[in-house]
Amino acid sequence: MTPPSAAAEARRHFAERFDAQPVGTWSAPGRANLIGEHTDYNDGFVLPFAIQHRTHVALGTRDDGVIRVASTFADDAVEVPLADLDAVFPDRREEIAEWARYPLGVAWALVPAAGPAARGLDLAFASNVPVGAGLSSSAAIEGAAASAIADTWGLDLDRVALARAGRRAENEAVGAPTGIMDQMASMLGRADAAIFLDCRSLEAQVVDLGFRAAGLELVVIDTGVSHSHATGGYGERRAACERGAAILAVPALRDVSVDDLARAETLMDDVTFRRVRHVVTENQRVRDTVRILAEQGPRAIGDLLLASHASMRDDFEISVPELDTAVDAAREAGALGARMTGGGFGGAAIALVPHDGVQRVTDAVTAAFEASGFAVPTIFTVTPSDGAARDA
Ligand code: GLA
Numbered sequence: 001m002t003p004p005s006a007a008a009e010a011r012r013h014f015a016e017r018f019d020a021q022p023v024g025t026w027s028a029p030g031r032a033n034l035i036g037e038h039t040d041y042n043d044g045f046v047l048p049f050a051i052q053h054r055t056h057v058a059l060g061t062r063d064d065g066v067i068r069v070a071s072t073f074a075d076d077a078v079e080v081p082l083a084d085l086d087a088v089f090p091d092r093r094e095e096i097a098e099w100a101r102y103p104l105g106v107a108w109a110l111v112p113a114a115g116p117a118a119r120g121l122d123l124a125f126a127s128n129v130p131v132g133a134g135l136s137s138s139a140a141i142e143g144a145a146a147s148a149i150a151d152t153w154g155l156d157l158d159r160v161a162l163a164r165a166g167r168r169a170e171n172e173a174v175g176a177p178t179g180i181m182d183q184m185a186s187m188l189g190r191a192d193a194a195i196f197l198d199c200r201s202l203e204a205q206v207v208d209l210g211f212r213a214a215g216l217e218l219v220v221i222d223t224g225v226s227h228s229h230a231t232g233g234y235g236e237r238r239a240a241c242e243r244g245a246a247i248l249a250v251p252a253l254r255d256v257s258v259d260d261l262a263r264a265e266t267l268m269d270d271v272t273f274r275r276v277r278h279v280v281t282e283n284q285r286v287r288d289t290v291r292i293l294a295e296q297g298p299r300a301i302g303d304l305l306l307a308s309h310a311s312m313r314d315d316f317e318i319s320v321p322e323l324d325t326a327v328d329a330a331r332e333a334g335a336l337g338a339r340m341t342g343g344g345f346g347g348a349a350i351a352l353v354p355h356d357g358v359q360r361v362t363d364a365v366t367a368a369f370e371a372s373g374f375a376v377p378t379i380f381t382v383t384p385s386d387g388a389a390r391d392a
Contacts, residue, residue: 006056006126007391009072014058014124017070017077022058022124026151028143028388029054030129030136031185032220032350033341034194034209035301035308036286038316040179042241042279043200043254045286047207048181049384050189055127055140056391057103059148062120069103071125080104082111082118090172098174102138103145105173109165110146114153121152130378132226134340134347138174139182142166143388146187151390159187159387160202177235178343189387196290200254207290209384214298215355221330221365222378223322225346233345237275237316244268244276253279278316282308302337302352309339309349318344322374326351326365333357333364350382 007025014022029050036046062068067085070077078100080088085108093101103123111118123145129137146162149155157165166183170176179199188195188204192212196205211218245253247268248260256264258280265273285304292300309327313319323340330338330351338351353361362379369377 006054006128009126010056010058010124013070013072013126014060014122017124018060018068018122020060020122022060023152024148024390025056025058025392026144026148026388026390027054027056028140028147028186029189029385030140031182031189032135032218032348032382033181033185034350035282035289035304035339036181037282037308037312037341037344038237038241038318039279039282039286040181040197040199041177041238042245042283043252044279044283046181046197046199047194047286047289048185048197049194049209050185050387051135051382052385053129053135053140053382055125055129055137055144057144057148058124059152060122061152062122064120066120067104067107067123068121069100069123069125071099073127073131074099078104082107082120085111090175093173093175101173102141102169105169106142106145106165107149108173109168110149110153110155113155113157117153117155119153121149123148130222132347133220133222133378134227134342135220136182136186136342138170138176139166139186142169142183143186147388147390160184162388163187177238185387187387189385191386192384194384196286200252207293209293210298211384216298216336217353217355217358217381218384219330219335219351219353219358219361220348220380220382221326221351222348223320223326223346224375224377225320225322227343227346233318234343237318240272240275241279244272247272248276254283256280258284274315274317278311281311298352299336302335305337305339305350305352306331312340312344316344320346321372322346322369322377323349325368325372325374326377329365329368330361333361335361
Protein backbone atom coordinates (compact mmCIF):
# COMPACT_ATOMS: atom_id res chain seq x y z
CA MET A 1 0.00 0.00 0.00
CA THR A 2 1.37 3.40 -0.97
CA PRO A 3 -0.07 6.01 1.36
CA PRO A 4 -1.22 9.29 -0.18
CA SER A 5 1.42 12.00 0.16
CA ALA A 6 0.73 14.31 3.05
CA ALA A 7 3.01 16.99 1.55
CA ALA A 8 0.23 18.75 -0.34
CA GLU A 9 -1.98 18.55 2.71
CA ALA A 10 0.69 20.17 4.89
CA ARG A 11 1.04 23.04 2.40
CA ARG A 12 -2.69 23.48 2.13
CA HIS A 13 -3.06 23.44 5.88
CA PHE A 14 -0.26 26.00 6.25
CA ALA A 15 -1.99 28.40 3.85
CA GLU A 16 -5.32 27.94 5.58
CA ARG A 17 -4.08 28.36 9.13
CA PHE A 18 -1.43 31.01 8.64
CA ASP A 19 -2.78 32.86 5.60
CA ALA A 20 0.65 32.76 3.91
CA GLN A 21 2.77 30.47 1.73
CA PRO A 22 5.46 28.25 3.30
CA VAL A 23 9.13 28.61 2.35
CA GLY A 24 9.59 24.84 2.14
CA THR A 25 8.40 21.38 3.12
CA TRP A 26 10.24 18.58 4.90
CA SER A 27 9.24 15.08 5.92
CA ALA A 28 10.32 12.17 8.09
CA PRO A 29 9.09 8.56 8.21
CA GLY A 30 7.68 6.30 10.89
CA ARG A 31 9.53 3.08 11.52
CA ALA A 32 9.04 -0.62 12.08
CA ASN A 33 11.55 -2.52 14.16
CA LEU A 34 12.63 -5.77 12.55
CA ILE A 35 14.17 -6.99 15.80
CA GLY A 36 15.73 -5.61 19.00
CA GLU A 37 12.97 -4.54 21.38
CA HIS A 38 13.59 -2.71 24.66
CA THR A 39 17.30 -3.02 24.02
CA ASP A 40 17.94 0.61 23.04
CA TYR A 41 17.78 2.12 26.54
CA ASN A 42 19.96 -0.74 27.75
CA ASP A 43 22.80 0.50 25.50
CA GLY A 44 22.15 -2.52 23.26
CA PHE A 45 21.46 -3.32 19.59
CA VAL A 46 18.44 -2.68 17.37
CA LEU A 47 17.59 -3.30 13.71
CA PRO A 48 14.76 -0.94 12.70
CA PHE A 49 13.85 0.39 9.28
CA ALA A 50 12.01 3.50 8.14
CA ILE A 51 8.64 2.90 6.46
CA GLN A 52 6.92 4.64 3.57
CA HIS A 53 4.43 6.43 5.84
CA ARG A 54 5.65 9.95 6.56
CA THR A 55 4.87 13.10 8.48
CA HIS A 56 5.22 16.25 6.39
CA VAL A 57 5.71 19.78 7.60
CA ALA A 58 5.37 23.09 5.77
CA LEU A 59 7.41 25.90 7.32
CA GLY A 60 7.42 29.68 7.19
CA THR A 61 9.52 32.20 9.12
CA ARG A 62 8.35 35.08 11.33
CA ASP A 63 10.10 38.15 12.68
CA ASP A 64 8.61 38.26 16.17
CA GLY A 65 10.42 35.35 17.86
CA VAL A 66 7.21 33.33 18.23
CA ILE A 67 6.84 29.69 17.19
CA ARG A 68 3.39 28.52 16.08
CA VAL A 69 2.54 24.90 15.32
CA ALA A 70 -0.59 23.56 13.62
CA SER A 71 -1.65 20.07 12.59
CA THR A 72 -4.43 18.57 10.54
CA PHE A 73 -5.10 16.41 13.62
CA ALA A 74 -5.79 19.35 15.92
CA ASP A 75 -8.41 22.07 15.93
CA ASP A 76 -6.17 24.84 17.20
CA ALA A 77 -2.66 26.08 16.50
CA VAL A 78 -0.40 26.42 19.55
CA GLU A 79 1.88 29.42 19.90
CA VAL A 80 4.73 30.14 22.31
CA PRO A 81 7.50 32.78 22.24
CA LEU A 82 10.80 30.92 21.67
CA ALA A 83 12.21 32.70 24.71
CA ASP A 84 9.52 31.07 26.89
CA LEU A 85 10.20 27.45 25.86
CA ASP A 86 12.76 27.06 28.61
CA ALA A 87 10.19 27.99 31.22
CA VAL A 88 7.60 25.59 29.75
CA PHE A 89 9.76 22.46 29.37
CA PRO A 90 9.96 20.23 31.21
CA ASP A 91 8.12 21.47 34.32
CA ARG A 92 5.08 23.20 32.83
CA ARG A 93 4.61 20.87 29.86
CA GLU A 94 0.99 20.17 30.91
CA GLU A 95 0.09 23.67 29.71
CA ILE A 96 0.81 22.64 26.11
CA ALA A 97 -1.56 20.41 24.09
CA GLU A 98 0.01 16.96 24.03
CA TRP A 99 0.58 16.68 20.27
CA ALA A 100 2.29 20.10 20.23
CA ARG A 101 4.86 19.05 22.84
CA TYR A 102 6.65 16.99 20.16
CA PRO A 103 7.48 19.79 17.68
CA LEU A 104 7.80 22.48 20.35
CA GLY A 105 10.05 20.15 22.36
CA VAL A 106 12.28 19.74 19.30
CA ALA A 107 12.50 23.52 18.87
CA TRP A 108 13.34 23.83 22.58
CA ALA A 109 16.09 21.20 22.19
CA LEU A 110 17.56 23.04 19.17
CA VAL A 111 17.47 26.62 20.51
CA PRO A 112 20.81 26.34 22.39
CA ALA A 113 22.61 25.28 19.18
CA ALA A 114 21.04 28.18 17.28
CA GLY A 115 21.64 31.09 19.64
CA PRO A 116 20.56 34.32 17.93
CA ALA A 117 19.83 32.42 14.70
CA ALA A 118 16.70 31.03 16.39
CA ARG A 119 14.04 33.10 14.63
CA GLY A 120 10.29 32.73 14.80
CA LEU A 121 8.58 29.97 12.82
CA ASP A 122 5.20 28.77 11.62
CA LEU A 123 4.93 24.99 11.17
CA ALA A 124 1.96 23.04 9.76
CA PHE A 125 1.99 19.24 9.97
CA ALA A 126 0.12 16.55 8.09
CA SER A 127 0.83 12.84 8.41
CA ASN A 128 -0.05 9.44 7.07
CA VAL A 129 1.79 7.51 9.79
CA PRO A 130 -0.81 5.47 11.70
CA VAL A 131 -1.03 6.91 15.24
CA GLY A 132 -0.82 4.56 18.22
CA ALA A 133 0.17 1.60 16.04
CA GLY A 134 3.70 1.26 17.40
CA LEU A 135 5.07 2.68 14.13
CA SER A 136 6.50 5.75 15.78
CA SER A 137 4.32 8.55 14.56
CA SER A 138 6.09 10.49 17.33
CA ALA A 139 9.57 10.04 15.83
CA ALA A 140 8.13 11.07 12.46
CA ILE A 141 6.84 14.39 13.77
CA GLU A 142 10.08 14.95 15.69
CA GLY A 143 12.22 14.10 12.64
CA ALA A 144 10.22 16.37 10.34
CA ALA A 145 10.38 19.22 12.87
CA ALA A 146 14.09 18.74 13.56
CA SER A 147 15.04 18.71 9.87
CA ALA A 148 12.90 21.72 9.01
CA ILE A 149 14.01 23.81 11.99
CA ALA A 150 17.72 22.92 11.71
CA ASP A 151 17.77 23.79 7.98
CA THR A 152 15.92 27.05 8.51
CA TRP A 153 18.09 28.17 11.42
CA GLY A 154 21.21 27.10 9.47
CA LEU A 155 22.40 24.70 12.17
CA ASP A 156 25.51 22.66 11.51
CA LEU A 157 24.14 19.47 13.05
CA ASP A 158 24.38 15.95 11.64
CA ARG A 159 21.55 13.43 11.61
CA VAL A 160 22.60 11.85 14.88
CA ALA A 161 22.43 15.24 16.59
CA LEU A 162 18.93 15.78 15.15
CA ALA A 163 17.89 12.33 16.41
CA ARG A 164 19.18 13.30 19.85
CA ALA A 165 17.11 16.50 19.75
CA GLY A 166 14.04 14.38 18.92
CA ARG A 167 14.76 12.05 21.78
CA ARG A 168 15.19 14.94 24.19
CA ALA A 169 11.80 16.27 23.11
CA GLU A 170 10.24 12.87 23.71
CA ASN A 171 11.91 12.32 27.09
CA GLU A 172 11.67 15.79 28.59
CA ALA A 173 9.01 17.74 26.71
CA VAL A 174 6.56 14.84 26.32
CA GLY A 175 7.72 12.88 29.35
CA ALA A 176 8.08 9.42 27.73
CA PRO A 177 11.26 7.69 29.00
CA THR A 178 12.09 6.11 25.64
CA GLY A 179 15.42 5.22 24.00
CA ILE A 180 16.80 6.63 20.75
CA MET A 181 15.93 3.85 18.30
CA ASP A 182 12.90 5.49 16.71
CA GLN A 183 14.52 8.86 16.09
CA MET A 184 17.66 7.24 14.63
CA ALA A 185 15.57 5.03 12.30
CA SER A 186 13.54 8.02 11.13
CA MET A 187 16.65 10.13 10.48
CA LEU A 188 18.92 7.44 8.97
CA GLY A 189 16.52 5.08 7.13
CA ARG A 190 17.44 3.84 3.65
CA ALA A 191 15.32 2.22 0.94
CA ASP A 192 15.42 -1.60 1.04
CA ALA A 193 17.62 -1.56 4.14
CA ALA A 194 17.52 -1.62 7.93
CA ILE A 195 19.76 0.27 10.34
CA PHE A 196 21.90 -1.87 12.63
CA LEU A 197 22.43 0.51 15.50
CA ASP A 198 24.71 0.22 18.48
CA CYS A 199 22.77 2.30 20.99
CA ARG A 200 25.85 2.87 23.16
CA SER A 201 28.20 4.33 20.54
CA LEU A 202 25.37 5.36 18.18
CA GLU A 203 27.37 3.81 15.36
CA ALA A 204 24.95 2.87 12.60
CA GLN A 205 25.42 0.38 9.80
CA VAL A 206 23.10 0.09 6.81
CA VAL A 207 22.08 -3.57 6.42
CA ASP A 208 20.55 -4.77 3.14
CA LEU A 209 17.30 -6.58 3.73
CA GLY A 210 16.75 -7.96 0.23
CA PHE A 211 13.05 -8.61 0.89
CA ARG A 212 12.05 -7.79 -2.66
CA ALA A 213 14.68 -10.01 -4.30
CA ALA A 214 13.66 -12.86 -2.00
CA GLY A 215 9.97 -12.42 -2.88
CA LEU A 216 9.06 -11.37 0.66
CA GLU A 217 6.69 -8.78 2.07
CA LEU A 218 6.68 -7.25 5.52
CA VAL A 219 3.08 -7.19 6.69
CA VAL A 220 1.97 -4.92 9.54
CA ILE A 221 -1.00 -5.99 11.63
CA ASP A 222 -2.22 -2.97 13.58
CA THR A 223 -4.31 -4.36 16.42
CA GLY A 224 -5.93 -1.00 17.17
CA VAL A 225 -5.08 -1.51 20.86
CA SER A 226 -3.63 1.85 21.80
CA HIS A 227 -0.72 2.39 24.14
CA SER A 228 1.20 5.28 25.63
CA HIS A 229 4.83 5.18 26.69
CA ALA A 230 4.46 8.25 28.88
CA THR A 231 2.52 6.16 31.38
CA GLY A 232 2.83 2.84 33.17
CA GLY A 233 4.37 -0.30 31.80
CA TYR A 234 7.17 1.08 29.63
CA GLY A 235 8.77 2.98 32.51
CA GLU A 236 8.37 -0.02 34.84
CA ARG A 237 10.20 -2.28 32.40
CA ARG A 238 12.95 0.26 32.10
CA ALA A 239 13.27 0.43 35.89
CA ALA A 240 13.49 -3.39 36.10
CA CYS A 241 16.34 -3.37 33.58
CA GLU A 242 18.18 -0.72 35.59
CA ARG A 243 17.63 -2.77 38.75
CA GLY A 244 19.06 -5.88 37.03
CA ALA A 245 22.11 -3.97 35.79
CA ALA A 246 22.73 -2.58 39.29
CA ILE A 247 22.55 -6.05 40.86
CA LEU A 248 25.01 -7.33 38.26
CA ALA A 249 27.21 -4.27 38.82
CA VAL A 250 27.39 -3.33 35.13
CA PRO A 251 26.70 0.08 33.56
CA ALA A 252 23.91 -1.39 31.40
CA LEU A 253 22.45 -4.78 30.40
CA ARG A 254 24.41 -4.45 27.17
CA ASP A 255 27.37 -5.60 29.25
CA VAL A 256 25.74 -8.93 30.16
CA SER A 257 26.09 -11.93 27.83
CA VAL A 258 23.97 -15.05 27.40
CA ASP A 259 26.69 -16.99 29.24
CA ASP A 260 26.24 -14.74 32.30
CA LEU A 261 22.55 -15.61 32.68
CA ALA A 262 22.96 -18.71 34.83
CA ARG A 263 24.82 -16.66 37.44
CA ALA A 264 22.38 -13.77 37.12
CA GLU A 265 19.48 -16.07 37.96
CA THR A 266 20.97 -16.81 41.38
CA LEU A 267 21.31 -13.11 42.22
CA MET A 268 17.85 -11.66 41.67
CA ASP A 269 14.11 -12.26 41.97
CA ASP A 270 12.32 -14.12 39.20
CA VAL A 271 10.61 -11.12 37.61
CA THR A 272 13.80 -9.05 37.42
CA PHE A 273 15.66 -12.04 36.06
CA ARG A 274 13.15 -12.61 33.27
CA ARG A 275 13.32 -8.91 32.29
CA VAL A 276 17.11 -9.23 32.16
CA ARG A 277 16.95 -12.46 30.19
CA HIS A 278 14.75 -10.84 27.54
CA VAL A 279 17.18 -7.98 26.99
CA VAL A 280 20.29 -10.16 26.98
CA THR A 281 18.87 -12.78 24.58
CA GLU A 282 17.29 -10.06 22.40
CA ASN A 283 20.68 -8.36 21.96
CA GLN A 284 22.05 -11.70 20.81
CA ARG A 285 19.11 -12.21 18.44
CA VAL A 286 19.78 -8.83 16.81
CA ARG A 287 23.39 -9.78 16.15
CA ASP A 288 22.33 -13.22 14.90
CA THR A 289 19.78 -11.63 12.56
CA VAL A 290 22.41 -9.34 11.02
CA ARG A 291 24.74 -12.30 10.51
CA ILE A 292 22.05 -14.58 9.05
CA LEU A 293 20.80 -11.85 6.71
CA ALA A 294 24.32 -11.58 5.29
CA GLU A 295 25.04 -15.32 5.19
CA GLN A 296 21.70 -16.86 4.25
CA GLY A 297 19.30 -14.04 3.32
CA PRO A 298 15.98 -12.88 4.74
CA ARG A 299 14.10 -16.16 4.36
CA ALA A 300 16.25 -17.59 7.15
CA ILE A 301 15.41 -15.05 9.91
CA GLY A 302 11.86 -16.20 10.67
CA ASP A 303 12.72 -18.25 13.76
CA LEU A 304 14.59 -15.33 15.31
CA LEU A 305 11.50 -13.14 14.91
CA LEU A 306 9.35 -15.81 16.56
CA ALA A 307 11.82 -16.25 19.41
CA SER A 308 11.84 -12.48 19.93
CA HIS A 309 8.06 -12.48 20.24
CA ALA A 310 8.04 -15.39 22.68
CA SER A 311 10.62 -13.59 24.82
CA MET A 312 8.49 -10.42 24.93
CA ARG A 313 5.37 -12.41 25.69
CA ASP A 314 6.82 -14.66 28.41
CA ASP A 315 9.86 -12.90 29.87
CA PHE A 316 9.31 -9.18 29.32
CA GLU A 317 5.50 -9.51 29.48
CA ILE A 318 4.66 -6.62 27.16
CA SER A 319 2.46 -8.43 24.66
CA VAL A 320 -1.35 -8.44 24.69
CA PRO A 321 -3.74 -11.20 23.51
CA GLU A 322 -4.38 -9.39 20.21
CA LEU A 323 -0.64 -9.35 19.40
CA ASP A 324 -0.22 -13.02 20.32
CA THR A 325 -3.22 -13.92 18.16
CA ALA A 326 -1.79 -11.92 15.24
CA VAL A 327 1.58 -13.66 15.51
CA ASP A 328 0.12 -17.17 15.89
CA ALA A 329 -2.43 -16.79 13.09
CA ALA A 330 0.15 -15.27 10.73
CA ARG A 331 2.56 -18.10 11.43
CA GLU A 332 -0.08 -20.79 10.89
CA ALA A 333 -1.07 -19.15 7.60
CA GLY A 334 2.46 -19.33 6.23
CA ALA A 335 4.41 -16.35 7.59
CA LEU A 336 8.09 -17.24 7.96
CA GLY A 337 8.23 -15.29 11.20
CA ALA A 338 6.24 -12.69 13.13
CA ARG A 339 6.56 -10.59 16.25
CA MET A 340 5.14 -7.56 17.97
CA THR A 341 7.05 -4.40 17.07
CA GLY A 342 7.65 -1.28 19.16
CA GLY A 343 7.14 -0.67 22.84
CA GLY A 344 4.33 -3.17 23.40
CA PHE A 345 1.09 -3.12 25.45
CA GLY A 346 -0.76 -2.74 22.13
CA GLY A 347 0.19 -1.41 18.72
CA ALA A 348 1.24 -3.60 15.84
CA ALA A 349 2.81 -6.92 14.96
CA ILE A 350 4.93 -7.52 11.87
CA ALA A 351 5.00 -10.70 9.81
CA LEU A 352 7.51 -11.73 7.15
CA VAL A 353 5.44 -13.31 4.40
CA PRO A 354 6.14 -14.72 0.92
CA HIS A 355 4.65 -12.36 -1.68
CA ASP A 356 1.93 -14.78 -2.77
CA GLY A 357 0.91 -15.52 0.82
CA VAL A 358 -0.07 -11.99 1.89
CA GLN A 359 -3.78 -12.44 1.21
CA ARG A 360 -3.84 -15.77 3.04
CA VAL A 361 -2.16 -14.26 6.10
CA THR A 362 -4.48 -11.24 6.00
CA ASP A 363 -7.57 -13.44 5.84
CA ALA A 364 -6.33 -15.80 8.56
CA VAL A 365 -5.46 -13.00 10.99
CA THR A 366 -8.76 -11.24 10.34
CA ALA A 367 -10.68 -14.48 10.94
CA ALA A 368 -8.73 -15.23 14.12
CA PHE A 369 -9.50 -11.74 15.48
CA GLU A 370 -13.16 -12.20 14.71
CA ALA A 371 -13.25 -15.62 16.38
CA SER A 372 -11.67 -14.11 19.53
CA GLY A 373 -14.07 -11.16 19.59
CA PHE A 374 -11.29 -8.61 18.94
CA ALA A 375 -11.82 -5.43 16.90
CA VAL A 376 -11.05 -5.72 13.18
CA PRO A 377 -7.27 -5.19 12.70
CA THR A 378 -5.80 -2.93 10.02
CA ILE A 379 -3.39 -4.93 7.85
CA PHE A 380 -1.00 -3.49 5.26
CA THR A 381 2.50 -4.01 3.89
CA VAL A 382 5.42 -1.68 4.59
CA THR A 383 8.47 -0.95 2.48
CA PRO A 384 11.86 -0.07 3.97
CA SER A 385 12.26 3.57 2.94
CA ASP A 386 14.51 6.64 3.10
CA GLY A 387 14.81 8.79 6.21
CA ALA A 388 14.07 12.45 6.88
CA ALA A 389 14.57 14.91 4.01
CA ARG A 390 13.72 18.32 2.63
CA ASP A 391 11.14 17.72 -0.08
CA ALA A 392 10.59 21.18 -1.56
C1 GLA B 1 9.42 2.55 21.87
C2 GLA B 1 10.54 3.50 22.25
C3 GLA B 1 11.89 3.01 21.74
C4 GLA B 1 12.13 1.56 22.13
C5 GLA B 1 10.92 0.71 21.81
C6 GLA B 1 11.06 -0.70 22.32
O1 GLA B 1 9.24 2.54 20.50
O2 GLA B 1 10.29 4.78 21.72
O3 GLA B 1 12.91 3.85 22.22
O4 GLA B 1 12.49 1.46 23.48
O5 GLA B 1 9.71 1.24 22.34
O6 GLA B 1 12.05 -1.37 21.65
